[in-house]
Amino acid sequence: MAKKQNTSNERAARAAAALAAQQKAEKRRNLITVVSVVAVLVLVIGGVYVYLTNLDDPADVAAAGAGEGTYGVTIGDDDAPHSLVIYEDFLCPYCGEFESATRTKLEKAANAGNVQIEYRPFNLLSSISDYSERSASAFFVVLDKEGPTVAKKFHDILYENQPSEDSETFPDNQQLLDWAVEAGADEDTVSDGILNESKKAFVAKATTAATDAGVQGTPTVILDGEQVSGSSVDDIAQTVIDTVS
Amino acid sequence: MTVLHSPAPGHDERSRRGARALLGRLDGPAPWIGLGARLVVGGVWVVAALLKLPDPQGSVQAVRNYQVLPESVVPMLGHLLPAVELALGLLLLLGLLTRQAAVVSAVLLAVFVVAIAQVWARGINTNCGCFGGEGPVAHPQLAYFTEILRDLGLLALSVWLVVRPRTRLALDPVLFPATAVVPDESEEG
Numbered sequence: 517m518a519k520k521q522n523t524s525n526e527r528a529a530r531a532a533a534a535l536a537a538q539q540k541a542e543k544r545r546n547l548i549t550v551v552s553v554v555a556v557l558v559l560v561i562g563g564v565y566v567y568l569t570n571l572d573d574p575a576d577v578a579a580a581g582a583g584e585g586t587y588g589v590t591i592g593d594d595d596a597p598h599s600l601v602i603y604e605d606f607l608c609p610y611c612g613e614f615e616s617a618t619r620t621k622l623e624k625a626a627n628a629g630n631v632q633i634e635y636r637p638f639n640l641l642s643s644i645s646d647y648s649e650r651s652a653s654a655f656f657v658v659l660d661k662e663g664p665t666v667a668k669k670f671h672d673i674l675y676e677n678q679p680s681e682d683s684e685t686f687p688d689n690q691q692l693l694d695w696a697v698e699a700g701a702d703e704d705t706v707s708d709g710i711l712n713e714s715k716k717a718f719v720a721k722a723t724t725a726a727t728d729a730g731v732q733g734t735p736t737v738i739l740d741g742e743q744v745s746g747s748s749v750d751d752i753a754q755t756v757i758d759t760v761s
Numbered sequence: 762m763t764v765l766h767s768p769a770p771g772h773d774e775r776s777r778r779g780a781r782a783l784l785g786r787l788d789g790p791a792p793w794i795g796l797g798a799r800l801v802v803g804g805v806w807v808v809a810a811l812l813k814l815p816d817p818q819g820s821v822q823a824v825r826n827y828q829v830l831p832e833s834v835v836p837m838l839g840h841l842l843p844a845v846e847l848a849l850g851l852l853l854l855l856g857l858l859t860r861q862a863a864v865v866s867a868v869l870l871a872v873f874v875v876a877i878a879q880v881w882a883r884g885i886n887t888n889c890g891c892f893g894g895e896g897p898v899a900h901p902q903l904a905y906f907t908e909i910l911r912d913l914g915l916l917a918l919s920v921w922l923v924v925r926p927r928t929r930l931a932l933d934p935v936l937f938p939a940t941a942v943v944p945d946e947s948e949e950g
Contacts (some may be wrong), residue, residue: 564844572817747832
C-alpha cells in the first residue's frame with residue numbers, strides 16, 4: 517500500500533515536471549514564432565513605408581515657373597525675386613478660400629515688384645459638375661481675346677461668385693458671359709467663345725499639363741519652385757504671404 | 762511517460778477541453794463566422810492599401826484634408842497608413858495573430874469614424890480618402906454617412922474577432938498549437 521502510494525506520488529511528480537518542462541519549451545517556441553512574425557511585419561511595414569516615401573518625392577511637382585506656363589494668367593514683373601504658381605479649379609472651395617485669404621496682399625506684393633504670380637486654372641472637379649470645365653473655358657476665352665488684365669479680373673469675379681459644390685444648378689454660360697463683361701470684356705468679342713465653350717479642348721490640355729506636372733489637388737501652390745504645404749489653406753496662404761510681402 | 766503533441770485517444774478529452782478553453786472552441790458556427798469576418802475585414806484593409814500604393818501623394822493629401830493633424834506629421838502618416846493597412850490585412854487574411862490584429866483593426870476603424878465625424882461636423886468637404894483619392898465630393902453628407910456606417914460594420918466584425926479569435930482556416934493554431942498533453946497516469950491507477 518505504502519509502496520504503491522510512493523510510486524503513484526513519484527509518477528505524479530515526474531508527470532508534473534515533464535508538463536512544466538514542456539510548457540516552458542512551448543512558451544519559448546511561441547515566443548520565437550511571435551518574434552519572427554513581428555520581424556516579418558516590421559519588414560513589410562518598413563518596406564512599404566520607404567517605398568511610398570521615395571515615390572512621393574516633393575520634386576514630383578515639376579511645374580514651369582511663374583510667367584512660363586502656357587495655361588495661365590500672370591501678374592507681376594518677370595524679374596521679381598519670388599515666383600508663385602497657383603493651380604486651381606474655379607469650383608474648388610479651398611481655392612476660393614485661398615483666393616479670399618490672399619488676393620489683396622498678393623496683388624500688392626506683385627505691384628510692388630516682389631513676386632510674379634501665375635494662376636493656372638484647370639478642370640479637376642469634373643466629377644461634380646461641368647462648371648469647372650465651362651468656367652475654365654470661359655476664362656481662357658477672355659484671356660485670349662482681352663488679355664491678362666481683364667482675365668485676372670474675370671478670375672477674381674468667378675471666385676467672388678463661386679457656387680457651392682452642393683448646388684443643384686450651377687451658373688450657366690450666359691452668367692459666365694455677364695461676369696466677363698463685368699470684368700471689362702467686350703461682349704461681342706467674347707460671347708461666341710464663352711457661350712459655345714470654345715476653349716474646352718484647351719482646358720483639357722491645361723488639365724493634362726497640370727497632371728503631368730504632378731499636380732494632384734487644388735489649390736496646389738508652388739513658391740519659388742517648391743510646393744507649399746500646410747495644415748490648412750489659411751496656413752498655406754500665410755506662408756506665401758509671409759515670404760513674398 | 763511520453764510527451765505527446767497529438768494526444769493518444771482515450772485519456773485526452775479533459776486536457777483537450779482545457780486547451781481549447783484558452784482560445785475558444787472550434788466547433789459550432791462561430792469559427793466560420795470568424796473566418797468570414799477575417800476575410801471581409803482583412804480583404805478591405807488589403808484593397809484599401811493596394812489602391813493607395815501607386816499614389817502616396819494622394820494618401821498624404823487625404824490625411825491633410827481631415828485638417829486635424831499638424832503638417833509635421835501629415836506626410837509620415839500618409840505614407841505609414843497604407844503600410845500598416847497592408848500588414849494588418851495580410852495578418853487577418855492569414856489568420857495570424859488574429860486577436861492582436863483585430864484589436865489594431867478595431868482601434869484604427871474607431872479613429873477613422875471619429876475623423877470622418879469631425880470633418881462632417883465642421884462642414885469640411887473632402888473625400889474620405891479611404892481607398893485612395895481625395896478632395897471634395899458631390900454629396901459629402903451622404904458620403905460621410907455611408908462611410909461611417911461602413912466603418913462601424915467593419916469595426917463590429919473586428920470586435921467579434923477580438924472576442925472570438927479562434928477561426929477556421931487560420932494559421933494561428935498551426936504556428937501556436939494548443940498546449941500539448943501529458944498523459945495523466947494517475948487516472949489509470
